[in-house]
Amino acid sequence: MAYLEITLKVSDENRPAAAGVYKKYKEPFLKQIKGAQSKQLLVREEDVQVLHGFATVADAKAYLESKLFTKDVVAELSPYLQDQPEVRIYEVI
Template identity: 70%
Template sequence: MAYLEITLRVDPANRPAAASVYEKYKQPFLDSIAGATSKELLIREEDVQVLHGFQSVADANAYLDSPLFTKDVVGELAPLLQADPDVRVYDTV
């Protein structure tokens, strides 16, 4: 099992728009990305995180190179971000 954690700095006024991007692409992510097992939106006062579950680290890294991520998700989120996202991949033991 592996996790991809993407932390986004989004102005509170833009959070509803960011959440709509999450909702729009959650099911396509689960249906079409190899090894995808889960996707959760975590909201904190200082930032927003998207936690993705995968069967392996290789699956997580492949998603980061997929058109769904690079074109669709990043394309819609980019105008809403205050800083570059913090992207981390974790392997479980």
């Protein structure tokens, strides 16, 4: 199992719109992306994190290069971001 954690800096006023992007693409992510197992939105004062669960690290890396991520998710989230996202992949051992 592997996790992809994407940390986003989003202002308070833009969080509802950013959450809308998360909701819009959660189901397509789970149905279309190889190895996708879960997707959760974690919110705290400093930032927002999207935690994706995958079968393997390779599946997580492939998602970052997929059309769903690069053309859809990134394009819709970009107007709401205050800084570049921080991307981390973890392997469960």
